[in-house]
Amino acid sequence: MFTEAITVNGPERLGNIQVPKRASYIRVIMLELSRIASHLLWLGPFMADIGAQTPFFYILRERELIYDLFEAATGMRMMHNYFRIGGVAADLPHGWIDKCLDFCDYFLTGVDEYQKLITRNPIFLERVEGVGIIGSEEALNWGLSGPMLRASGIKWDLRKVDRYECYDELDWEIQWQKEGDSLARYLVRISEMTESIKIIQQALEGIPGGPYENLEIRRFNRIKDTEWNDFEYRFISFINLQILPQLVKRMKLADIMTILVQTINSFSRLEFLKEVYSIIWMLVPILTLVLGITLGVLVIVWLEREISAGIQQRIGPEYAGPLGILQALADGTKLLFKENLLPSRGDTRLFSIGPSIAVISILLSYSVIPFSYHFILADLSIGVFLWIVISSLAPVGLLISGYASNNKYSF
DSSP, X not given: OHHHHHHHHHHHHHTTOOOOHHHHHHHHHHHHHHHHHHHHHHHHHXXXXXXXXXXXXXXXXXXXXXXXXXXXXXXXXXXXXXXETTEESSOOOTTHHHXXXXXXXXXXXXXXXXXXXXITOHHHHHHHTTSSOOXXXXXXXXXXXXXXXXXXXXXOOHHHHTOOTTGGGSOOOOOOOSSOSHHHHHHHHHHHHHHHHHHHHHHHHHOOOSOSBOGGGGGOOOOSSOOGGGSOOOOOTTGGGGGHHHHTTTOOTTHHHHHHHHTOOOGGGGHHHHHHHHHHHHHHHHHHHHHHHHHHHHHHHHHHHHHHHHHHTOOSOOOSSGGGTTHHHHHHHHHHHHOOOSOSSSOHHHHHHHHHHHHHHHHHHGGGSOOBTTBSOSOHHHHHHHHXXXXXXXXXXXXXXXXXXTOTTOO
């Protein structure tokens, strides 16, 4: 949403385009919901990186509710394309305001849970208090922005300074801290989420009627073959990361992740980075399980060969490679290339197709697990349903192989 706001605010100011009051209020509501979603997505991985796993699952609960609101208003959970020059793409649907107010009441109780679970936790305070301190002068010299700047004693917020949209018509305060450490940056983000709820509630209760777009903009002059690429520009999404080498000096290795995640705070411009992080985080247990099973099988085969060699009193080399590590691979390779596993009196074609169906269905089942909003499916219930449907084909493949083997014991 913030990227869309930047995209439309520029042409509106250059062309002196008037935005209807209702559209401005709707934009503010969407921007603050996006701010909460961004802070939540920062909070979950941040707490996981310093050893607390529970908040990571809590933030997914609240983000799902925000994405439900986005989907109801824009038709998309992400990449909304909702802000338009002169207004918004569509008005709020019937019942959306009441649903958003219910979310605000619910989320305030969620913030209280975070406060009880995190803020007063002595282990958490030990990890963040006094870590990664940035003074106000240092923050200005490095050009920091957002919560990193406000946590260093600089009471500066673009919503107050630039006075865009209708923020100046609402009653709210800049959230800031003066300590400049990781705890201060955490407190700023927690306070901003509560203040965003305050802004949303005021906007919902005072949203005016009228049009949601400026129809005159449809006559906006369009100039072809513009020379937009003839000047230099740079993106500032990662500008806060430039101070990282300075912050990690004389810090413990465990504090690096505490400081690093604190620097990622540029809202929707870093959504893709955080989503990739969440995908990797959820893939780690699966890859660990597969690796553990593989190593376990190799160890069992190695032990079996060693025990058999001892019982049979073999003469000659009993294993391949150092300590027999490669022997398990050698036995498996020999089995695949030497043994004929096809039944002599069965249907060889069906017998070959059966295992393929079983293995392929199991592999395909992992492709529909909804790891993230950018990965296959966003709806958890649909993802689980498809996983059950696809993985259920595996027993069918085994039944086909049993039938094709022409063996009376197959069933």
